Amino acid sequence: MSRAIRRFQRTFTQTELGTALHAVLRVGVLVLRSGAASFRTHEVMARCAAVLGIEQLEAYVTPTGIIASAYSGGEHRTQIMQVRGLAVDMNRVIALELLSRTLPLGTEAAQLNAHLDEIERQGMLYPRWVVALMVGLACGAFSVIIGGSWLEFAAALGGAATAQTLRMAMIQRHFSPVPLVVVCAALAAGVCYGLLRLFAPLYVTFGIQASLQNGVIASVLLLVPGVPLVTSLLDLVHLDLVSGLSRGIYAVLILVSIAVGLLVVLLLTGFSIV
């Protein structure tokens, strides 16, 4: 993939420049919310701006907002757009990346906005039950990776799939991440613990040495903020310090919330994980 930016020359009035910049900011917010790192967001924005005919774009990308200035001829405009609600969506990242590469030179802001509306309308590609099942299987697989047997696999699957179902329902009702993660972690661990207790007679039947730990610990892995954690570190390596630090703090906050949710279950059931 070449990084070459295709440029287009155009004279803007101040209002037109404002409209164009607004469309470019929308692109940035969509890319950032879908889980891209700051430098990628910046790249996609710069490509779109050049195609629209903006001479120079300066963008300051942070995980909670984007500030951008557009210069063209003698005119310049600066706008800020807030970013709320991280929702990792690779399909959207791909669509926006391709859009920024294939927009014809001299595209109007209105056309770009129409494309963005279309991308925003595309929902999730998989039905909810498929997502819940796959996430369950993934957490079950993790319990085996860390040394569990197929009993822990089944218990972690049950816990994680239930928690993912709840999480999708809560996201739809616009719950804030922290309470959402606490509740989902408690549910995942609780269901997993219950299932492992139910399976207890099977330990003897099949001669399996199952431990509660491996199951319960793996059942909450669906909540680990993997994407923010990795992008935070990649941002830091790119010297996007503000972006990297704030993403890192977000990841730590979510990790603490997972632990709090787990603690609730540990207190109620009285068994220890560590």
Add this chain to the structure above:
Amino acid sequence: MGVETLLLQALMALLATVGFAVLFNVPPRLLAACGLVGMGGHLVRFSLLQNGTAPVLAAYLGALFIGVMGYAVSTRYKLPRLVFTVTGIITMIPGIPAYEVLLFFYEGNINGGLASGVYALLISGAVAAGLSTARLLIDTDLRHMQP
């Protein structure tokens, strides 16, 4: 290390990566590629760990492998690399030691908590270093500051 262990780990890493890829809304036609990248990375790390390599080095080399593989696959599909690297790296993220920190502290085990936290930090650092090394090796544009 038996062949069965390796096969089981490979299968589980594949399942874990594909599961998270579905959560991240990766289009169906790319699921297999994501899964294979993740499986390869996990196998590199797992076999190194089994042979007594230090955890940090194993994570670094696993992430480096994923970065390079992600680049190869993304060139093949002409798509952004993060689709493959972010999903592939999922099995290496030290989620468990990270949230165990608070559980250790809760039980009054300060040493255990600190050790767990430092371990999580080191591993995530190694993973980021591995991915960044891959970028720097492959992407010549990124070796210099943008003007």
